[in-house]
Amino acid sequence: MSIDNVAVIGAGRVGLTLARALVRSGRAVAVLGRHVDALPEPLEPATPVWEPAIAASDLVLIAVPDDAIGDVARTLARGGVIGAPQVVLHTSGLHDRSALAALYSSGAGLGSWHPLQTFPRRGGEPDALAGSPAVIEGDERALAAGRELAELLQLRPVVEIAADRKASYHAAAVFASNYLVVLADVAARLTRDAGGDQVPNALFLPLMRHTLAHLNDGPAAALTGPVSRGDAGTIARHLAALEGPERELYRALAKEALRLARQNGLDENAAQAVLAVLA
């Protein structure tokens, strides 16, 4: 298919990001919402009148909260505005094409297209798309359109995933993004407890950035610290200094770190000593 006219349903973080990037790449874009909203340049205001824009589009992107995708698909099906030549993709990391089940009888290509990136700001962040991966799932036409959309907006690599793997894939993305934030918060909190209010919020950022840079060579290569050295005495002191949920979190993560340390060739006696302290 050729992506020339796109209807984006949902004027939120992802919808506006995609809409702005598509306009920048020279495509005609209509942003559809539930009410009239002024949008950032160069977008036209969002409109609650969907039919003309949907009828004119070759690609419909649904960027609404996960729980609303089914409702939007049912609204489109009731309106009879989606036809066989079109492709409809939603942007959820969790759901697969079955969230669009109401549109099965339309004959349109159906699938999901997940930009593997975080978009925390309202208003759209088109620069965040280029160079981010796209994870796609769906029928043949949806996959082809998903690849073309990724190419157009310079997302790479494009990874195809089976429908029944989306929940574990999305949980993985939560580990990589959201729980990284949580770990930064735990680190800041523990240090505040130890050092008082003068500890800056960004204390751990240089360390985290440097660690992330080393991850380019794979997780095992990036691992340093007491578990990687088999330093059981240090781990015992950490556990004694922690309490409650932080201690449990430390213990669970240390067990995962031990898997990596073993891949790096940690001596089995040292590994057993670490396990004994963690038990």
Ligand SMILES: NC(=O)c1ccc[n+]([C@@H]2O[C@H](COP(=O)([O-])OP(=O)(O)OC[C@H]3O[C@@H](n4cnc5c(N)ncnc54)[C@H](OP(=O)(O)O)[C@@H]3O)[C@@H](O)[C@H]2O)c1
């Ligand atoms: N944010 C991220 O980092 C990110 C990254 C990758 C993928 N995603 C996925 O992208 C999708 C959108 O997420 P988001 O973060 O962009 O959400 P968001 O910022 O909350 O925006 C959702 C938009 O959908 C509209 N909406 C809600 N229900 C609707 C309905 N029934 N009909 C029409 N419009 C409706 C909302 O408008 P109203 O003002 O009318 O409520 C809002 O403009 C989700 O599936 C999410 O999982 C998000």
